[in-house]
Amino acid sequence: MQMRREWTQAERQVLSVWGYLSFLVGAVAMAMLAPGSRVFVVLGLVVSFCVLFCTGSLRLLRHARFWLLIALALFLSPFFIGEKDVTLWGLRLSRQGFWAGLWMTGRALSIGLAFNGFARRVSVAELATLLEGVGLKGLGFALGVAFNALPIIQEAAGDAYTAMRLRGGFRRQRFVALKKLLVTIVASSLRRGEEIVDAAEARAFDPARAQGRLARPTRADLLLAFALLCCNLAILLPPY
Amino acid sequence: MTKLTTRDLTTIAIFGAIWGALEITLGSYLHVIFPPLTTPLVGTGTIMTGIGMIIALMGYLFVPKTGAVLMIGVVTAILKALSIGGVKLSPMLAIIIECLLAEAGLVLARKPSRWGFVLAGALAVLWTFFHKFFGSYVFLGRAITEVYLGMLKQGSQALGIDVSLALVIIAAFLLIRIAVGAVAGWLAWELGGAVRGRLAR
Numbered sequence: 156m157q158m159r160r161e162w163t164q165a166e167r168q169v170l171s172v173w174g175y176l177s178f179l180v181g182a183v184a185m186a187m188l189a190p191g192s193r194v195f196v197v198l199g200l201v202v203s204f205c206v207l208f209c210t211g212s213l214r215l216l217r218h219a220r221f222w223l224l225i226a227l228a229l230f231l232s233p234f235f236i237g238e239k240d241v242t243l244w245g246l247r248l249s250r251q252g253f254w255a256g257l258w259m260t261g262r263a264l265s266i267g268l269a270f271n272g273f274a275r276r277v278s279v280a281e282l283a284t285l286l287e288g289v290g291l292k293g294l295g296f297a298l299g300v301a302f303n304a305l306p307i308i309q310e311a312a313g314d315a316y317t318a319m320r321l322r323g324g325f326r327r328q329r330f331v332a333l334k335k336l337l338v339t340i341v342a343s344s345l346r347r348g349e350e351i352v353d354a355a356e357a358r359a360f361d362p363a364r365a366q367g368r369l370a371r372p373t374r375a376d377l378l379l380a381f382a383l384l385c386c387n388l389a390i391l392l393p394p395y
Numbered sequence: 396m397t398k399l400t401t402r403d404l405t406t407i408a409i410f411g412a413i414w415g416a417l418e419i420t421l422g423s424y425l426h427v428i429f430p431p432l433t434t435p436l437v438g439t440g441t442i443m444t445g446i447g448m449i450i451a452l453m454g455y456l457f458v459p460k461t462g463a464v465l466m467i468g469v470v471t472a473i474l475k476a477l478s479i480g481g482v483k484l485s486p487m488l489a490i491i492i493e494c495l496l497a498e499a500g501l502v503l504a505r506k507p508s509r510w511g512f513v514l515a516g517a518l519a520v521l522w523t524f525f526h527k528f529f530g531s532y533v534f535l536g537r538a539i540t541e542v543y544l545g546m547l548k549q550g551s552q553a554l555g556i557d558v559s560l561a562l563v564i565i566a567a568f569l570l571i572r573i574a575v576g577a578v579a580g581w582l583a584w585e586l587g588g589a590v591r592g593r594l595a596r
Binding site: 183187220235255266267270274279282283286291292293294296297298299300301302304305308309334337338339340341342344345346348351352355356360361362363 | 398399400401402404405406407408409410411412413415416423449453457462465466469470473474476484532541545582585586589590593594
């Protein structure tokens with residue numbers, strides 16, 4: 156447990172948010188550019204990076220919905236892409252569609268894992284600081300409020316729905332009832348928002364002031380960015 | 396981007412959270428119940444963008460400043476990233492692009508108006524048509540012509556007309572999206588006014 160914590164701390168020190176961002180951009184670019192079977196080289200690189208630097212990101216593979224999407228791309232492609240030139244168990248399938256589906260699967264897996272790795276390692280606060288750096292001032296505050304507003308909205312929606320149902324609100328004119336429900340949810344969420352505004356202003360919060368400082372790129376970040384650039388160029392090289 | 400006050404940011408956060416909550420719950424379920432291939436003309440993406448635009452444009456009524464809709468979209472996209480399973484980069488990009496297009500519509504309209512909302516909504520939902528090409532090329536590596544032919548085939552089956560009437564099929568795709576977006580804009584104006592009335596009581 157102790158070793159695991161130390162290793163996690165070491166991961167944090169080696170790469171900064173810039174490193175993980177370059178990994179995401181580089182991986183997406185490689186997955187897009189990789190011709191045919193080379194997409195599985197990209198997948199290998201992404202999985203290796205995730206194992207080394209993004210602990211826990213491979214948990215995405217445990218989600219049934221993720222595999223459902225992958226299975227859809229893999230199994231439906233022979234039916235919808237290309238000329239049907241093979242018959243298997245009485246089904247007319249396309250060989251071109253099968254290969255296209257396989258490469259699509261590789262691409263989807265690479266991009267999905269790269270994004271999950273990025274999301275695992277870069278905190279919402281770091282992401283907000285990064286976006287504030289490109290001009291979206293106050294985004295960090297807005298995100299914090301949005302996260303805290305989710306249970307408020309859930310509560311408001313639950314209360315409004317129950318109250319309307321108890322009064323027979325959805326028995327007829329369902330569209331009108333739905334409109335009233337939405338208005339009630341928004342209005343009560345905005346009323347609760349007033350309390351947040353008061354609390355923030357009482358603490359002298361100023362959206363114009365930078366809320367956090369973005370880390371400078373480390374040497375490892377630059378090295379990783381260079382390595383990813385080389386990998387992107389190598390992927391584009393024609394085969395022997 | 397116009398300077399935003401604490402109240403503006405809180406309002407943006409609340410509208411972003413409402414859209415985000417809908418994306419995480421309703422959006423995720425609809426995507427599983429209606430996979431893209433089963434709903435060629437009006438997919439889950441179109442419906443969710445329409446609903447999202449109602450929320451985002453209602454938000455603009457309370458924060459009528461340039462960049463407010465984009466901020467709502469960014470908050471929603473980040474909340475979407477935290478939802479369960481699936482490849483989330485494509486819907487996140489779609490949300491941000493749609494909000495940029497809605498912003499463009501609002502800039503063209505100059506000041507908040509019903510027709511400005513209709514234009515913004517139509518522009519935003521129109522992206523769902525082009526996102527199919529963009530998403531398939533970027534995330535799945537499918538050629539644009541391949542997607543186009545597949546779309547024509549699905550469209551011809553759904554409309555019950557011949558594939559050779561490509562222009563009619565594409566026009567149907569575009570018109571449906573424009574109509575959904577326009578209705579979303581119209582409803583946003585109506586509902587925003589109703590919320591204002593409720594808050595003023």
